Amino acid sequence: MANKIKFERESVVRLASQLFWQKGFHATSTRDLQEAINMRPGSIYSAFGSKEGLYNESLKDYTLQIKAQIESFLSNADSVLEGLHAFVEHVIIETKDCSPSAICMLVKANSEFAEKDANLYELSLNQAAEFEVYLTQLFEQAINNGELNSSLTALEYARFFQVQFTGLRGYFNRPDVTQLAQPMIEQMFLLIKKL
Amino acid sequence: MANKIKFERESVVRLASQLFWQKGFHATSTRDLQEAINMRPGSIYSAFGSKEGLYNESLKDYTLQIKAQIESFLSNADSVLEGLHAFVEHVIIETKDCSPSAICMLVKANSEFAEKDANLYELSLNQAAEFEVYLTQLFEQAINNGELNSSLTALEYARFFQVQFTGLRGYFNRPDVTQLAQPMIEQMFLLIKKL
DNA sequence: GTTGATTTTGAGCGATTGCTCAAGTTAAAA
DNA sequence: TTTTAACTTGAGCAATCGCTCAAAATCAAC
Numbered sequence: 001m002a003n004k005i006k007f008e009r010e011s012v013v014r015l016a017s018q019l020f021w022q023k024g025f026h027a028t029s030t031r032d033l034q035e036a037i038n039m040r041p042g043s044i045y046s047a048f049g050s051k052e053g054l055y056n057e058s059l060k061d062y063t064l065q066i067k068a069q070i071e072s073f074l075s076n077a078d079s080v081l082e083g084l085h086a087f088v089e090h091v092i093i094e095t096k097d098c099s100p101s102a103i104c105m106l107v108k109a110n111s112e113f114a115e116k117d118a119n120l121y122e123l124s125l126n127q128a129a130e131f132e133v134y135l136t137q138l139f140e141q142a143i144n145n146g147e148l149n150s151s152l153t154a155l156e157y158a159r160f161f162q163v164q165f166t167g168l169r170g171y172f173n174r175p176d177v178t179q180l181a182q183p184m185i186e187q188m189f190l191l192i193k194k195l
Numbered sequence: 196m197a198n199k200i201k202f203e204r205e206s207v208v209r210l211a212s213q214l215f216w217q218k219g220f221h222a223t224s225t226r227d228l229q230e231a232i233n234m235r236p237g238s239i240y241s242a243f244g245s246k247e248g249l250y251n252e253s254l255k256d257y258t259l260q261i262k263a264q265i266e267s268f269l270s271n272a273d274s275v276l277e278g279l280h281a282f283v284e285h286v287i288i289e290t291k292d293c294s295p296s297a298i299c300m301l302v303k304a305n306s307e308f309a310e311k312d313a314n315l316y317e318l319s320l321n322q323a324a325e326f327e328v329y330l331t332q333l334f335e336q337a338i339n340n341g342e343l344n345s346s347l348t349a350l351e352y353a354r355f356f357q358v359q360f361t362g363l364r365g366y367f368n369r370p371d372v373t374q375l376a377q378p379m380i381e382q383m384f385l386l387i388k389k390l
Numbered sequence: 391g392t393t394g395a396t397t398t399t400g401a402g403c404g405a406t407t408g409c410t411c412a413a414g415t416t417a418a419a420a
Numbered sequence: 421t422t423t424t425a426a427c428t429t430g431a432g433c434a435a436t437c438g439c440t441c442a443a444a445a446t447c448a449a450c
Contacts, residue, residue, distance in 0.1 A: 170362070
């Protein structure tokens with residue numbers, strides 16, 4: 001053995017993730033990244049291979065973090081729907097001024113990478129698909145718990161949730177509509193229960 | 196007088212708009228634009244001032260085009276809601292494979308420009324606000340026609356429409372979910388009528 | 391045909407991009 | 421203490437970026 005790695009991969013990826021989430025892939029320069037994660041080019045490229053490699057790990061980390069966040073809200077809630085409700089309110093209202101962006105990083109990624117054969121486009125699709133599977137499991141639980149009737153399948157509920165959530169986050173990516181968020185989120189969950 | 200301008204500003208802006216819509220602002224190079232609109236740098240910069248200036252005109256043109264499209268669907272429909280329904284189906288289903296992106300250019304713009312004081316961020320907000328005003332007028336009509344009850348204001352209907360539409364377009368920005376579009380759009384308009 | 395205001399052209403500038411790699415630093419093993 | 425493999429550093433490369441401007445081309449007016 002010899003010299004040990006000085007940086008903690010987890011926290012570096014988290015910092016990079018925040019910057020990529022805020023500025024997008026193309027608008028984030030490698031010098032921006034160097035400053036944000038406090039590493040020199042050589043170290044970055046030996047650890048992650050390329051800017052694209054670092055983005056890849058960042059987006060995967062983002063997906064994991066969302067899941068972890070949801071899990072945390074679920075464990076403090078009495079039902080799946082209440083947990084999701086609290087999560088949505090947290091994301092849209094409480095973190096409005098401290099989050100890198102109001103818009104989900106997965107959605108931003110899917111929107112940014114236009115070429116259908118590009119690696120990062122595929123990545124964004126895969127992460128979104130993975131998240132949809134996770135969400136579907138949650139709605140399966142909700143159905144089994146009797147929180148929702150089974151007029152829709154769990155997958156259909158998950159799709160509906162994603163459309164609503166994405167739409168709302170997009171709408172609230174602007175100033176001075178904060179007081180609208182609460183009632184519109186309320187409306188969203190009322191609709192889910194009435195589907 | 197002397198030499199006349201050789202390009203048609205309208206069609207040039209339309210071409211630029213398509214490219215910006217597809218690739219985003221940062222990923223579109225001035226050389227990409229030169230090729231797309233068939234103009235040399237000097238002409239471009241004397242006509243539009245900068246890449247940002249051309250994008251500015253492109254986004255404004257995009258907004259006008261959407262409105263014109265909606266107007267066209269409205270004039271061929273028996274009611275406001277039917278017209279909007281046809282428009283939504285057209286955008287999400289029929290133009291899926293020929294549109295520069297499944298995602299609305301206004302939404303892409305709003306997502307791409309992170310710095311809250313940047314000109315193009317302000318522009319995206321202004322265009323979105325302008326479009327919301329337009330949509331609100333349409334829903335006012337719909338209410339006056341008795342197509343919708345007035346349990347919500349026209350503005351609230353417009354907001355709901357935008358959230359749904361944006362959410363759906365984001366969801367369908369991926370391959371192999373085409374057969375889902377029709378029923379989900381149906382569901383969207385059923386919900387609007389039942390609000 | 392000549393003039394002259396106007397537009398088009400494209401070589402190329404300075405800045406920035408993603409990234410490389412030789413040299414320096416570090417610390418476990420001998 | 422010496423060795424040596426692993427890690428960090430940062431000057432700087434080749435490519436590309438947004439953009440400029442002097443020269444060439446154009447065409448209405450005379």
